[in-house]
Amino acid sequence: MSQAQPEPASVIRVTDREGKRHELEAVEGWRVMEILRDYRVGIEGICGGGLDCASCHVVVAKEWADRLHPPREDELDKLDELPVIEPTSRLSCQILWTDDLDGLELTIPDEV
Incomplete structure (x- = not known):
């Protein structure tokens, strides 16, 4: 009798400011900012997702940009x-994690 294997966790693939790649386990319903901040890969998230600081700026890989909900005006x-921003720049506090985003690739841009 075989045991059921646990489902693999969803992951975010992040390249930090030093160019190091990380695979982070993601949690359904969390803001991507919270996940990045908890793993300490270079995101501060000073305002906690209130759209007051932009310290959670990330650049989404081009192949993923259209799979995210479009950014709101604020x-x-x-x-x-x-x-400095890129065409696929987003604030990670505005991206809610769902399992549909498994494998999402982000880069944390250099601070200017």
């Missing part, structure tokens, strides 16, 4: 305050 406004 997120775009906060991104516009940053000195």
Whole structure:
């Protein structure tokens, strides 16, 4: 009789500011910012997701950008305050984790 294997956890693939790649276990319903902050890979999340600081800025891999919900106007406004952004820049506090995002690839950009 074989035992049921536990389902593998969903993961986020993150490249930090030093270029090191990490695979982080993700939790359904958490903000991506919370996951990145808890693993201490370079995200501060100072405002806790209140769209007040943009310290959770990430660059989403191009192949994933269209799979995320589009940014709201208030997120775009906060991104516009940053000195440098990319076409796929997002605030990780505005991305809620679902298992559909398993394998999501992000880069934490250099601080300017």
